[in-house]
Every structure is written in structure tokens, then in C-alpha cells.
Amino acid sequence: MDSAERVDLVIARLKEAGEVGVAELAEASGHSEMTIRRDLDRLESQGVLRRVRGGAVSLVPRGQEPPYVLRERQAVEAKQRIAARVAALVPTGAALALDSGTTALEVARELAGRPVTVMPLSLQGADVLARSAETTVLVAGGEVRPGELNLHGPLAEASLAAVRFDVAVVGCCGLSAGDGVTAHDLPDVAVKRAMMRSSQRTVAAADSTKIGLVTMGYVCPVGEIDTLVTDDGAPEDALAEIRAAGVDVVTV
Amino acid sequence: MDSAERVDLVIARLKEAGEVGVAELAEASGHSEMTIRRDLDRLESQGVLRRVRGGAVSLVPRGQEPPYVLRERQAVEAKQRIAARVAALVPTGAALALDSGTTALEVARELAGRPVTVMPLSLQGADVLARSAETTVLVAGGEVRPGELNLHGPLAEASLAAVRFDVAVVGCCGLSAGDGVTAHDLPDVAVKRAMMRSSQRTVAAADSTKIGLVTMGYVCPVGEIDTLVTDDGAPEDALAEIRAAGVDVVTV
DNA sequence: GCGAAACGAACATACTCAGTGTTTGAATGA
DNA sequence: TCATTCAAACACTGAGTATGTTCGTTTCGC
Numbered sequence: 001m002d003s004a005e006r007v008d009l010v011i012a013r014l015k016e017a018g019e020v021g022v023a024e025l026a027e028a029s030g031h032s033e034m035t036i037r038r039d040l041d042r043l044e045s046q047g048v049l050r051r052v053r054g055g056a057v058s059l060v061p062r063g064q065e066p067p068y069v070l071r072e073r074q075a076v077e078a079k080q081r082i083a084a085r086v087a088a089l090v091p092t093g094a095a096l097a098l099d100s101g102t103t104a105l106e107v108a109r110e111l112a113g114r115p116v117t118v119m120p121l122s123l124q125g126a127d128v129l130a131r132s133a134e135t136t137v138l139v140a141g142g143e144v145r146p147g148e149l150n151l152h153g154p155l156a157e158a159s160l161a162a163v164r165f166d167v168a169v170v171g172c173c174g175l176s177a178g179d180g181v182t183a184h185d186l187p188d189v190a191v192k193r194a195m196m197r198s199s200q201r202t203v204a205a206a207d208s209t210k211i212g213l214v215t216m217g218y219v220c221p222v223g224e225i226d227t228l229v230t231d232d233g234a235p236e237d238a239l240a241e242i243r244a245a246g247v248d249v250v251t252v
Numbered sequence: 253m254d255s256a257e258r259v260d261l262v263i264a265r266l267k268e269a270g271e272v273g274v275a276e277l278a279e280a281s282g283h284s285e286m287t288i289r290r291d292l293d294r295l296e297s298q299g300v301l302r303r304v305r306g307g308a309v310s311l312v313p314r315g316q317e318p319p320y321v322l323r324e325r326q327a328v329e330a331k332q333r334i335a336a337r338v339a340a341l342v343p344t345g346a347a348l349a350l351d352s353g354t355t356a357l358e359v360a361r362e363l364a365g366r367p368v369t370v371m372p373l374s375l376q377g378a379d380v381l382a383r384s385a386e387t388t389v390l391v392a393g394g395e396v397r398p399g400e401l402n403l404h405g406p407l408a409e410a411s412l413a414a415v416r417f418d419v420a421v422v423g424c425c426g427l428s429a430g431d432g433v434t435a436h437d438l439p440d441v442a443v444k445r446a447m448m449r450s451s452q453r454t455v456a457a458a459d460s461t462k463i464g465l466v467t468m469g470y471v472c473p474v475g476e477i478d479t480l481v482t483d484d485g486a487p488e489d490a491l492a493e494i495r496a497a498g499v500d501v502v503t504v
Numbered sequence: 505g506c507g508a509a510a511c512g513a514a515c516a517t518a519c520t521c522a523g524t525g526t527t528t529g530a531a532t533g534a
Numbered sequence: 535t536c537a538t539t540c541a542a543a544c545a546c547t548g549a550g551t552a553t554g555t556t557c558g559t560t561t562c563g564c
Contacts, residue, residue, distance in 0.1 A: 003552080022510080022511095023510095031553075031554085032553070032554050032555080033510085033511095034511095034512085034553075034554065034555080035552080035553055035554075037510090037511075037512080038552085038553085053509090053510065053511085053561070053562075054509080054510065123375065123378055123379060123382060123391070126375055126396065127375060127379065129396075130375060130396045130398060130401055131398075132398070133398045136395065137395070137396040137398075138393075138394070138395050138396070138405075138407065139375070139391070139393055139394060139395075139396055139403065140393050140407075141390075141391055141392050141393030141394070141407065141408075141410075141411040142390070142391060142393070143388065143389070143390050143391075144378065144381075144382045144389040144390070144391055146382060146383075146384070146385045146389075149382055151391060153390075154414075155390065155392075155393065155411055155414060155415075156393075158393075158410065158411075158414065159393040159407055159410075159411070162406075162407060162410065163407075255523075274539080274540095275539095283524075283525085284524070284525050284526080285539085285540095286524075286525065286526080286540095286541085287523080287524055287525075289539090289540075289541080290523085290524085305532070305533075305538090305539065305540085306538080306539065306540095505564100506563105506564085507562105507563095507564090508561105508562095508563090508564105509560105509561085509562085509563100510559105510560080510561075510562090511558105511559080511560065511561080512557105512558095512559085512560095513556105513557090513558090513559095514555100514556085514557090514558105515554105515555085515556085515557105516553100516554085516555080516556100517552100517553080517554080517555095518551100518552085518553075518554095519550100519551080519552075519553090520549100520550085520551075520552090521548105521549090521550085521551100522547105522548095522549090522550100523546105523547085523548090523549100524545100524546080524547080524548105525544105525545085525546080525547100526543100526544085526545085526546100527542105527543085527544085527545100528541100528542090528543085528544105529540105529541095529542090529543105530539105530540080530541085530542095531538105531539080531540070531541090532537105532538080532539070532540085533536105533537095533538085533539095534535100534536090534537090534538095
């Protein structure tokens with residue numbers, strides 16, 4: 001069991017019980033207690049948990065978005081397939097606004113090197129795209145959320161408002177026919193709205209775990225999405241409802 | 253002779269003769285030709301030179317700013333000392349605009365972790381600063397120059413205009429009492445002006461090789477600089493002239 | 505206050521990966 | 535055509551990281 005698997009184990013136990021013990025993890029993973037302690041210390045510095053004597057307790061509150069370091073390890077393969085499909089929807093020479101988040105970062109990796117103009121809403125996205133001379137990167141301003149490295153606030157919205165895009169690629173935390181597109185917090189909602197306002201078309205990229213989910217920040221009714229790209233794990237009836245709202249649903 | 257020294261050697265020869273040979277470099281550096289080829293390939297991908305059969309020719313035109321990959325290896329120690337002094341001038345809680353460039357990047361490293369609000373004008377600066385939870389990062393929007401990773405254009409200027417700073421930390425390519433503060437290109441000039449316009453005080457950070465130099469883009473007369481931080485390698489008479497213009501000159 | 509458990513600093517070991525050199529066959533240009 | 539240059543493939547090396555072990559210190563329950 002390697003480092004990544006150990007982290008998965010810690011997360012799983014925290015999700016079940018809300019707390020874990022060092023000895024218990026050492027036993028289960030087959031590693032020394034010292035190594036487990038080092039794992040837990042790292043996760044604490046990433047804000048995932050809080051160390052207590054003998055183990056650790058969960059810090060991720062229910063219903064809130066898990067931290068970036070955890071999300072980036074979830075459904076990686078599905079996200080890459082979705083990202084490839086989204087990138088294929090972007091014509092050469094197009095201008096697009098690219099949301100923050102793990103799925104959007106994969107889209108950035110796919111787009112890097114293609115002759116398009118991109119406004120990424122995250123520093124990681126900007127970094128990936130700026131390495132290529134072919135791609136024009138027009139980074140949005142804004143306040144950087146620590147840990148997440150995404151951009152929000154009035155500066156971000158002003159940057160988006162100053163440009164017109166062919167396509168907005170938005171990630172979302174929840175998407176259901178009844179409750180529309182939702183995000184985890186309000187600053188993100190404002191940014192997503194600004195992206196959509198400045199773009200002719202909106203493409204939503206969401207892995208199937210997001211379908212049917214409803215989170216706190218309401219962005220818009222599903223009907224405002226032009227195209228949804230998701231993986232094939234979503235229940236067919238939920239997708240049918242979304243299609244009925246006029247969305248072009250693509251599964252990969 | 254390690255990798256960094258070999259690159260220096262390549263640059264030196266290119267500066268003298270405009271071209272270098274693989275065999276010649278292998279001889280001079282004491283390394284195999286294969287290693288030299290790999291060095292040259294890397295430098296080609298960084299835009300420093302163009303490979304030709306048997307060697308390489310220079311791509312950096314006279315009078316233009318050398319690429320970032322070269323500048324970052326020049327006067328490293330002086331830049332770090334200057335950066336530490338500049339950071340010391342920034343009071344806790346202050347808001348500052350931070351220029352792009354290698355010296356400013358060192359300032360960012362010094363500032364990371366301190367409770368200040370920073371608007372960096374480069375992606376690297378943003379990256380360094382955003383890692384710390386203590387520091388508020390308000391990244392400027394704008395177009396990213398490939399290779400350089402700095403931000404310019406109307407979006408950057410608009411971001412700067414939307415905020416008021418206590419201090420602007422500007423790097424410069426040239427600084428002389430007679431010809432004022434100069435930069436290498438016009439988009440940079442506009443950004444530096446916008447930084448200064450939005451800030452109460454301007455601190456210029458420039459290693460001594462920049463003192464007395466004049467480059468193409470005129471930014472402002474030296475008198476508009478409040479404080480200049482430089483290393484002790486600058487000629488005293490040049491510094492005296494700058495002081496006479498009302499600049500508080502600090503040497504480290 | 506006492507003792508057991510947990511902790512973390514320090515050192516030793518194992519592993520990974522980037523950088524380098526050598527070989528060899530293909531590509532290039534005089 | 536032929537010598538030179540190139541680049542792919544493989545082996546070697548050293549730096550840096552991850553892990554385990556030891557041991558003295560800290561913490562908590564009693």
C-alpha cells in the first residue's frame with residue numbers, strides 16, 4: 001500500500017467514523033506508526049483533518065465541498081475523458097472562459113498547445129496554459145482563495161465582463177433538472193454567472209456523481225446550459241429530465 | 253562544471269561569436285557531446301538559441317531584454333539581498349502592487365507568509381504568494397506573455413486602477429538621473445505607470461547593473477521614485493545624482 | 505505524582521528520478 | 535559516397551524523498 005492509498009484509507013475512515021487512530025491505521029496499512037503520523041501531519045497542513053493525540057478527527061464539515069487535495073484524486077479517469085470531450089467541442093481559434101476546479105484543470109491540459117484564447121479562473125489553469133506559446137492566456141484578475149487557487153471577487157467579475165467569449169466551460173458541484181446548476185459557495189456563483197453572461201454558449205463539465213446533486217449556491221436553471229458533458233455513470237432518467245430542459249447531453 | 257555553468261558558457265560564447273559548436277563546448281566543459289546537445293535542445297525550447305547542425309546560433313537580438321531563463325541566473329545573490337530589504341520596507345497589513353521580473357519574484361518569496369495584501373503582476377509571483385494562508389493575494393488580470401509569465405494589457409491596467417495600494421514595488425531595466433526610469437517594452441511601461449498611479453509610495457528594486465542604464469520604454473523621471481533599493485556595486489556619483497532628484501537611495 | 509502510551513527528533517536505509525555517458529544505427533550534408 | 539552529426543536506447547550515478555528504527559521527551563489518565 002503506497003502513500004496515495006494510505007491517504008484514501010484515512011479519508012474513508014474519517015468519512016465513516018469522523019475519527020481515526022494512528023495504531024489502527026498502521027495495522028491496516030502495514031506501515032509503521034511514524035509513517036502514519038507523517039501522513040496525518042501532511043493532511044493537517046492541507047486542512048483536511050485535525051491531529052489529536054492518538055489519531056485525527058475530520059475537519060471537512062458535512063455538505064461542504066471537500067478540499068482541493070481530496071477532490072483531485074476522485075474520479076480522475078472520468079474527469080480526463082470528460083475533459084477530452086469538452087476540449088474537442090472547442091473550435092480552433094475560439095475564445096473561452098474556463099472555470100476553476102479539477103475537471104476544468106484537465107480541460108486546460110487538453111487545450112494547452114492549441115491555438116485558442118483562454119481566460120482561466122484559476123492559477124493552476126493559467127500555469128498549465130501559459131507554458132505553451134500557441135495558446136493565448138488572458139488571466140482573470142481577482143482574489144485567490146488559498147488552497148484552492150481559484151479566482152473570485154469583483155475583479156474577477158470585471159475581467160469576465162470586459163471580454164466576450166465563444167464558449168464558457170463551467171464546472172459545477174450539483175446539477176439537477178429540478179434545482180438547476182448549483183455551486184458550493186456564493187463567490188463562485190457570481191463568477192460562474194459572469195462567465196455565462198459573457199459567453200455565447202455554455203458547456204458544463206460534470207462527472208456523474210454531480211448529477212442529481214443540489215448544493216447551496218444556486219447558479220441558474222439547467223436550461224441555460226447548452227451542452228453537458230458527463231461520464232456514463234449517471235442515472236438515465238436524471239439525464240432524460242435534463243435533456244427535456246433543452247440541454248444537449250453528451251456522455252463519454 | 254555543472255549544468256548551470258555549462259549554460260553560462262554557452263551564453264558567453266553566443267554573446268562573443270553569435271554561434272557555438274557542440275564539439276567545442278564538449279571540449280571546454282569536459283562533458284560528452286550528448287550532454288551538450290541536450291543542453292542546447294533545452295535552451296532552444298526556451299527560445300534562447302536555434303539549433304543548427306553541429307552547434308547553435310544566437311537568437312537574442314542586441315539591445316533586447318534577454319529571456320527570463322537567462323535573467324534569473326544573473327546577480328542572484330544581490331537580488332535576494334535587495335528583496336529582503338524591500339520586504340522590510342513593507343509594513344504589516346499593507347497593500348502593495350508587485351511588479352513582474354526576477355527581483356520582484358524574490359520579494360514575493362520574502363513576503364509569503366506575512367499578513368499583507370499583494371497584487372502580483374506575474375503568475376510566478378501569484379503562485380509563490382498564494383501558497384501561504386496569511387497573505388491575501390489579489391492577482392491582476394491581463395494577458396500572459398509566454399516564457400515571461402508576466403501580466404500586461406488593458407485588463408492588467410484595469411485591475412490596478414480598481415485598487416489603491418500603500419506601496420508599488422517596481423523592477424526596472426534601466427534607471428538614470430538624466431533619462432529616468434526605463435523598461436524594455438511598451439506594455440510593461442503602461443503597467444508600471446498604472447502601478448505607480450494607484451500607489452501612495454513607489455519603491456524601485458534594481459541591482460546595480462541597472463543603474464545608469466537606459467532602455468527603450470520611458471516610464472517616468474527618477475524623481476517619482478520614493479525609494480530605490482540597490483546593491484553596493486553602483487558607481488557613487490550616479491547614486492548621488494539620483495539622490496539629488498529627491499530619491500531615498502538604500503544600498504545593501 | 506506515576507506510569508504507560510504517544511510523540512517527534514535524529515539517524516540509517518531503501519527507493520525514485522533526473523542528469524549523464526556510451527553505444528549504435530539512422531540522418532545529414534559536403 | 536563518406537565522414538560527421540544526430541538521436542534513440544540503455545546503463546550508471548548521485549541527490550532528494552519516503553520509510554523504518556531508536557530513543558529521549560511529552561502528554562494524559564489514574
